[in-house]
Every structure is written in structure tokens, then in C-alpha cells.
Amino acid sequence: MIEQFARDVLDGLQQYPKTLPSKYFYDKKGDELFQQIMELDEYYLTRCEYEIFRTHKASWLEMFANATEKFNLIEFGAGDGFKTKVLLKHFLDNGANFQYVPIDISGNVLKLLETSLGKEYPDLSVRCIQNDYFKALESMENGGSRNIVLFLGSNIGNFYDESAITFLTTLSQRLKPGDLVLIGFDLMKDPDVILKAYNDDKGVTAAFNFNLFDRINTELEGNFDLTKFRHCPVYDPLTGTTSSYLVSTEQQTIEIMDTAIHFEAWEAIHTEISQKYNLKEITRLAETSGFSVKQNFFDGRRYFVNSVWQR
Numbered sequence: 584m585i586e587q588f589a590r591d592v593l594d595g596l597q598q599y600p601k602t603l604p605s606k607y608f609y610d611k612k613g614d615e616l617f618q619q620i621m622e623l624d625e626y627y628l629t630r631c632e633y634e635i636f637r638t639h640k641a642s643w644l645e646m647f648a649n650a651t652e653k654f655n656l657i658e659f660g661a662g663d664g665f666k667t668k669v670l671l672k673h674f675l676d677n678g679a680n681f682q683y684v685p686i687d688i689s690g691n692v693l694k695l696l697e698t699s700l701g702k703e704y705p706d707l708s709v710r711c712i713q714n715d716y717f718k719a720l721e722s723m724e725n726g727g728s729r730n731i732v733l734f735l736g737s738n739i740g741n742f743y744d745e746s747a748i749t750f751l752t753t754l755s756q757r758l759k760p761g762d763l764v765l766i767g768f769d770l771m772k773d774p775d776v777i778l779k780a781y782n783d784d785k786g787v788t789a790a791f792n793f794n795l796f797d798r799i800n801t802e803l804e805g806n807f808d809l810t811k812f813r814h815c816p817v818y819d820p821l822t823g824t825t826s827s828y829l830v831s832t833e834q835q836t837i838e839i840m841d842t843a844i845h846f847e848a849w850e851a852i853h854t855e856i857s858q859k860y861n862l863k864e865i866t867r868l869a870e871t872s873g874f875s876v877k878q879n880f881f882d883g884r885r886y887f888v889n890s891v892w893q894r
């Protein structure tokens with residue numbers, strides 16, 4: 584794992600422009616910071632999706648559960664399961680026959696999720712998988728029970744279009760006709776509202792972005808001086824892409840495991856994209872990757888949509 588982290592970091596920082604993969608945000612500290620982000624006033628995404636879950640949990644149970652046949656509820660990038668627990672509780676209360684399969688790259692968050700599920704829902708059948716999305720997809724079985732796949736929190740928006748299509752196409756090939764996916768998409772809206780979600784007043788999203796440097800410093804013998812960089816998110820309303828950057832405020836050279844990395848003044852590292860969508864784009868994504876859109880579910884402000892796709 585560390586070797587892969589080191590390779591990805593050095594590859595990304597030796598390119599021009601420089602990049603770091605966003606999946607490395609998530610260690611124990613990153614998981615805690617993301618939980619704080621979800622509670623921020625500016626971070627509307629979690630509250631919108633939570634509202635949709637509370638409103639539509641009963642319709643979703645009807646869609647997902649086929650009489651008494653068992654189904655797998657598979658979640659990519661499950662995190663702390665805050666919204667999913669609304670479904671889990673409703674499904675269990677109504678005697679649904681299913682197994683919950685959360686997949687996440689962070690062993691820390693999965694362990695916390697497993698412990699909390701054991702306490703809150705002792706009768707729930709759970710199988711946790713710690714892996715990268717793409718590796719987890721490779722080992723997904725497409726025989727047996729019906730699969731219902733969750734991909735929430737607009738995690739899909741962290742993929743560039745080409746990777747999103749590769750991920751979704753591979754997913755559709757792993758599923759059987761009639762299987763469903765429920766994907767959360769953050770919709771295009773007032774650019775000021777979007778930008779604030781990635782640049783809150785308390786600086787929690789900044790600390791989350793800087794956690795990449797903290798991890799490099801502690802795990803890869805790096806010597807980033809965090810005071811010599813700035814957190815800088817940008818939203819482009821033309822493409823719907825929010826990009827997060829860490830920008831070097833001066834010319835400097837840092838070292839990672841004895842490898843020198845040079846920065847010009849105001850040179851940036853790209854750390855994450857968070858794509859915003861409209862319904863036309865969502866339909867294009869579904870149809871390009873082998874799905875059809877079955878139904879869209881919105882929050883009251885139409886800030887966010889959970890789109891149910893059929894294989």
C-alpha cells in the first residue's frame with residue numbers, strides 16, 4: 584500500500600502540471616475531517632441527499648426487494664454510512680432479506696462502520712471490503728443474488744468523464760439485467776453556493792486538502808511546509824467542474840524520500856475534481872455505460888439528485 588502511495592505521489596509531482604490523487608485524502612485524520620465537512624453549513628450535499636433518503640426510503644425498498652428473494656446492497660465508497668443507515672433501518676424494520684456490502688479504500692472508516700452497524704443493527708448481515716473502487720469491481724461476482732449498487736455523496740463527481748464511463752461500463756458488465764444502481768449526483772447551481780462548499784469559513788475543507796501533505800510528510804518522509812502553500816478551489820460554470828488546488832506561494836524545493844520536487848512561485852498541484860451535472864449529462868452517462876435511467880429523485884431545492892439506473 585505504502586509503495587503504491589509513494590509511486591503515485593512521485594509520479595504525480597514529477598509531472599507538469601502537478602497532480603495528487605484524491606483517494607489519498609482518506610486516512611484516520613482525513614476520515615475525521617470529512618465527517619466535519621459533512622456537518623458544515625456550506626456543505627449542502629450531505630443534507631440534500633439525506634433528505635432524499637428519508638423521503639424515498641419506502642419507494643426504494645419496493646424497487647429493490649423482489650418478493651422474498653435475497654439481494655446484495657453493495658456500496659462503493661461507503662464512508663461512515665450516515666445516509667445509508669436510513670435505508671438499512673427501514674429495510675430491516677420491514678423484514679427485507681439482504682446483505683450489506685460496504686466497499687471503501689479506508690480501512691479506518693470501514694472498521695468504524697462495521698463496529699457501529701454491529702451495535703445499531705445486530706441482525707444485519709454485513710460483509711466489508713477494503714479496496715480501491717476499480718480493484719473491487721474486478722472481483723465483483725455477477726452470478727447469484729440480485730445486486731443493488733449504491734454510489735452516494737456525488738463520489739462519481741471525483742472521476743473525470745472518461746474514468747466515470749470506464750467505471751460505470753465495467754460496473755454494468757458485472758451486473759445482471761434487472762440489477763439496479765442508485766447514484767448521487769450534485770447538480771449545477773449558483774456558482775457561489777458550489778464554491779463555498781469547497782472553501783468554508785472555518786477552513787475544514789482546506790485542512791482536508793492539506794491532509795495530503797500531512798500524509799506525505801509522515802508516511803513518505805516528506806518535508807512540505809504547509810505555511811508555504813494555499814488551498815485554492817475553483818468552479819467553472821461552463822464545464823460544471825470544481826477543481827481543488829494546493830498552490831505554492833513561493834519558489835521552493837521540497838523532498839520526498841530523498842527525491843527533490845521543485846515548485847515555481849504560484850505553481851499549483853491539482854488534488855481533486857468535484858463534477859456538477861445536469862439531467863442531460865446524467866442520461867448521457869447512463870446510456871453510454873450500458874444503463875437506462877429508471878427514475879430521478881430530488882431534494883426540495885433540486886440541488887442534488889439520486890438517479891436510479893437499470894442494467
Ligand SMILES: C[S@@+](CC[C@H](N)C(=O)[O-])C[C@H]1O[C@@H](n2cnc3c(N)ncnc32)[C@H](O)[C@@H]1O
Binds near residue numbers: 662714
Ligand atoms: C466523499 S466520501 C463520501 C462517503 C459516503 N459515500 C457519503 O456519501 O457520505 C468518499 C468515500 O469514498 C472513499 N474512497 C475515495 N476514493 C476511493 C477509491 N478510489 N476506492 C474506494 N474508496 C474510495 C473514501 O475513503 C470515502 O469514505
